[in-house]
Structure formats: C-alpha cells, structure tokens
Amino acid sequence: MKIILTETIESLGTPGDEVNVARGYARNYLIPKNKAIVATPKHRKVFEGQREYIEQRKAGEQIKAEAMDEKIRGAVCTIAGKVSEGDRLYGSVSTRDIAEQLKAQGFDVDKKMIMLSEPIKTLGSYIVPIRLHSDITPEITVRVIPEQASGS
Numbered sequence: 270m271k272i273i274l275t276e277t278i279e280s281l282g283t284p285g286d287e288v289n290v291a292r293g294y295a296r297n298y299l300i301p302k303n304k305a306i307v308a309t310p311k312h313r314k315v316f317e318g319q320r321e322y323i324e325q326r327k328a329g330e331q332i333k334a335e336a337m338d339e340k341i342r343g344a345v346c347t348i349a350g351k352v353s354e355g356d357r358l359y360g361s362v363s364t365r366d367i368a369e370q371l372k373a374q375g376f377d378v379d380k381k382m383i384m385l386s387e388p389i390k391t392l393g394s395y396i397v398p399i400r401l402h403s404d405i406t407p408e409i410t411v412r413v414i415p416e417q418a419s420g421s
Contacts, residue, residue: 270289270290270291271287271289271307272288272289272306272307273285273286273287273306273308273316274288274299274304274305275304275305278299278304278305283323284326285319287313290305331402335402335405337376338405338407341371341376341378341399341401341407341409342408343407343409344371344374344409344410345409345410346367346371346374346411347370347411347412347414348362348366348367348411349416349417350362350413350414350415351415351416352392352416356391356392356415358389358391358392361388361389362388362389362411362413363380364383364385365380367385367397367411368380371409378399382399382401383399383400384397384398384399384406385397392413392414392415394411394413395410395411395412396411397411
C-alpha cells in the first residue's frame with residue numbers, strides 16, 4: 270500500500286516521503302496514529318505544496334541537532350542503583366533513566382533518541398549513542414555506580 274509519511278519513522282523515511290508498506294501496517298498502525306496518510310492524487314498535491322516548508326523544517330532541525338551535538342558529545346551521565354552480589358543491579362538502567370539524568374544536566378533529550386540496545390544490568394561505564402538527527406549520533410558515557418546506603 271502506498272502511503273505518504275507525516276512524521277519521521279526510522280525504518281521508512283521522513284515527512285513527505287511516499288513509501289510502500291504492508292497494508293496491515295498502514296491500516297492498523299501508521300494511519301490511526303497519524304504517522305501517515307494514504308497516497309492519493311489529492312494528498313500528493315497537498316504535500317507538493319508543503320514540500321518547501323518541510324525542507325525548511327528539516328534544515329532547522331539539522332541545525333538544532335548540530336548545536337546539541339557539540340554540547341552533548343562526551344557528556345557523562347552517572348546513575349546510582351541498588352546492587353546485589355556480583356555487581357548486578359536489582360533493576361536495570363533504561364533509556365528513561367538516562368533521559369531523566371540528561372534532562373537534569375540541561376539536555377533536552379527524549380528517551381526515543383537514546384540508542385540503548387538493551388537495559389544496563391551491571392555496574393560500570395557504557396558508551397551510549399544518542400540519535401539527535403538521522404545522521405548526527407554523538408556518544409555519551411553512562412556510569413552506573415552503587416547506591417550509597419543511608420546509615421543510621
């Protein structure tokens with residue numbers, strides 16, 4: 270089924286792109302979530318009229334991402350967690366935890382931008398890429414340390 274994307278979808282493309290996807294994926298996910306519309310001649314004309322605006326918006330996002338790249342590259346995010354024997358965490362450090370810590374440091378990063386392949390479950394330092402834009406992916410260091418027990 271041919272659709273026109275209304276927002277960026279990692280595996281498909283950017284707003285305004287016309288792509289071919291499985292009918293069920295389009296009807297059950299993309300269209301109901303307003304991530305795409307059916308590619309009809311009328312919709313194509315509308316997007317052609319908006320192409321310049323979309324290109325300007327993409328350029329603005331690129332510039333913003335480049336500025337953020339300079340600031341965030343090499344940042345260190347320290348997260349404390351409860352540990353059991355063998356330096357294993359009782360829970361895990363997820364993209365949400367990293368995003369909250371980065372927000373506390375003044376970086377506006379959504380958890381969807383953090384490219385963590387799986388939650389961190391042990392103490393140590395980890396290099397984690399942050400996808401700010403399709404071709405801008407700086408890396409930060411995430412340090413997981415043991416939580417200090419409060420003594421009485």
